[in-house]
Amino acid sequence: MTTNVDALPQAAEAKAPNSWTIALFNLRLWLKSSTPYLNLLGLAGFVLLWYLLTEYFKVPYFEKLPGPVASFREWVSEDPAYGISLYTPDYYQHIGTSVMRVLKAFVLATLLGVPLGLFMGWKKIFRDYTFPLLETLRPIPMLAWVPLSILMWPGREASIVFLTFLGSFFATVLNTLLGVESIDEVYFRAAHSLGAKPRHVFFKIILPGSLPFVFTGLQISMGFAWFSLVAGEMLAGEYGLGYLIWNSFILVQYPVIIIAMVTLGVIGWLSSALIRLVGDRLMQWKVREACR
Amino acid sequence: MNASASGMSPRGSISIREVTKIYDPDGAKVLAVDNCSMEIEAGEFCVLVGPSGCGKTTLLNAIAGFHGITTGEIWLDGELLCSGARTPSPGADRIVVFQNGALFPWFTVLENVTFGPVVQGGMSKAEAHDRARTMLGQMGLMGIENNYPSEISSGMRRRVEIARAMMNDPRVLLLDEPFRAMDALTKTVVHQFLLDVYDKSRKTVFFITHDLEEAIFLGSKVYIMTTRPARIKKVLDVDIPRPRDFRALSSATYLRLKQECIEAVHEEALKAFKAGEREMA
Structure with a gap:
């Protein structure tokens, strides 16, 4: 047969x-x-x-x-007029510095934000304690945090990473929470009916069930991270793409502004794509559902 | 695991004694179930038929342990399960198959079917997988164990869900209008499947539907419920021999029972309709 x-x-x-x-x-x-x-x-x-x-x-x-032709010529020049092109180590140092800062902030925001969101969605009492606080802190623009951040952290590096982290963190928590809430009540009932204990409910229902929202949240949070990073770097930086943009403006090196902006755009886009890729890898059930 | 599961002493008798359930959301008391009593023998295929929203599901949810009752008692195998003062927690001895399906979409068929034994800790993962494969094979569901629920047809999903319930060797199988959203052709397949499962296991089945034909075709006893508040209006003994197949649908007994059923239900449907009109006016 x-x-x-x-x-x-x-x-x-x-x-x-x-x-x-x-x-x-x-x-x-x-x-x-x-x-x-x-x-x-x-x-x-x-x-x-x-x-x-x-x-x-x-x-x-x-x-x-600055126009596209002038900027492009500068970008591919072996001997750039303003010192930044594909052939200068400085260019890569700016990129590397920014990427590292975003990476630190994003990883920290994910490691703290996802569990926090899951707990808020899981335990009502925990949510009741924390939700109003989250909703009050979340709308405060990142730039408003700059003075406190500078006061609190020694050196500019920590305060830039902190600002980047904040931008990323709230988006992650909120989307994870929404992810837990999006899980149909019937799955909880089914799990209980099948004899699941609280830890099973957490790891086998809440965690996988909220993943689609979590990954949407991570993409948004990555966007916020770059946004806050550039704001931070413009205020206090020595390296980094945000610093490069602001510095080029002050030094009247306009094509460099375009180079840094386009670079930010491309890296931002790549980082979102990377998150999507990891998400698809972890959520084959979603990918295959979409195929049908 | 347990000696009684092997069929020595049948398990799964349910005794529902004068159960009343009042929903009191915002002061507006709604009587959902009114003084309802029934005795379900171990191994009986019991079907509740009634108009939509009549309180059948309330009764099922009370047995399942999803919510309590206001007064009365529900006994399972001579043990008090549920009373006005006591709400049981849901458990794997009373597994529910839900109206719209509740296979976990993020788990494969195999992971879904082994969910119960794995979380209960009664079996190792490998053992559970072996048993699940055997069971899926016996139920004619081989070859799909690594697919996700979204990749198989709705009829398959229903059967997998019943298999997932049976993996736990429950005392009672609680089915809440499980085939409601299905087309007629798929229904004939899943009906036959459920009958086969029942014939092989002789589990107590508590089945809710608003479809008369389904009720008579599947059930040993059909309880016809009144419009809300739910009360038992009529009990039919379905003496169509088992194993049954589609031929039972044209037998004289079936047609006679259906006639009886239609008369009783029609009265209730009219009442529900008029009550609805009154509420509108």
């Missing part, structure tokens, strides 16, 4: 595809659709518009801005 599997159409659901097959399949599908080409066209259109406004027609107000 089990020999002639291929002949049965419904037997297809017996084969569980592995994650690589799914990823490859999706990539091929994506390349066949119009999406990637429209994506590129959209980007190219923006650069073209920027070029026309700043460098070709030199429209009032825009003429003061």
Whole structure:
């Protein structure tokens, strides 16, 4: 009965595809659709518009801005006029410093924020204690924390990481909490009915059930981390992309501003993609659901 | 694990004695179940039929331990399970199969089916996996154990959920309109599946539905409930021999019972409809 599997159409659901097959399949599908080409066209259109406004027609107000051609030439120059390009170690030191700060802050925010959010969602009494505090602290803009942060921490490094951490932390906690709340009551009942003890409920229902929201939260929190980092670096920094932008402005090295901004954009985008990748890896059930 | 499970002494008799449940959310007292009594023998396939929202689920949830009752008593195998003063906690001896399904979407079929034994600590993971594979095989569910619930059909999901319940060797299987959202064709498959499981295990089944035909086809005893507050209006003994299959649906006994049932239920449906009209006016 089990020999002639291929002949049965419904037997297809017996084969569980592995994650690589799914990823490859999706990539091929994506390349066949119009999406990637429209994506590129959209980007190219923006650069073209920027070029026309700043460098070709030199429209009032825009003429003061650095154009794409000048910035690109500076970026790929072996001997850059303002000292920052693909060929200068300084460029990488700025990137490395910023990435390390974000990484420290993000890891700390995740390690503290995810468990806190899970506990808040799990135990009502814990949530009752902490939720109003969270909701009061969360809307305070990161820039408002700058003075306290400088007062509290010795040296600029710790205070920049702290600011970055704060931006990231609240988004992580809130989304994790929402993730726990998104779990249908019926799964808790089923788990209890099957004899689950509290720790099973935590590790087998609350944790996996909230993961989709947790990872959405981590992507948002990564965005906030970069946002707060640049704010922090502009105020007090020696290295880092935020510092580079502000310093280039003061020193009238405008193309460098563009180089640093685009670099921030690309790294920010890559870091979000990385989180998505890890999320998909951990949530095969979600990935396969989407395939159907 | 337990000697009584091997069939020496049948387990799973439920005695529901004068149970009343009043919901009191914001002062507006709603009588959901009114003085309801029934004796369910061990190994009986008991079906409750009644209009939607009549309080059937309230009774099931009380047995399951999801909430308490206001007055009365529920006994399980001669032990007091539930009374006005005592609300039991849910447990693996009374497993519920839910209306909309409750397989954990983040676990594979195998992980779902072994959930009970693994969390109860009665079996090692390997042992549980072995048993689950054997059981899925016996139930005709082989080959899907590494799939996630979202990857299999709704009929499969229902069967897996029943298998997950049976893995715990429960005293009672509580089914809350489990086949409600299914199309007629899928229903015939899952009905047959449940009948097979019942014939092999002779577990006590407490099955809730608003579908008369399903009730008579599956049940040994059919309790017809009144509109809210739920009371028992009529009890039918279904003397269609087991094992049953679709042919039972055209037998004379089936048709006679269905006629009886329709008359009783129609009256209640009309009452519910009129009550609804009154509430609207």
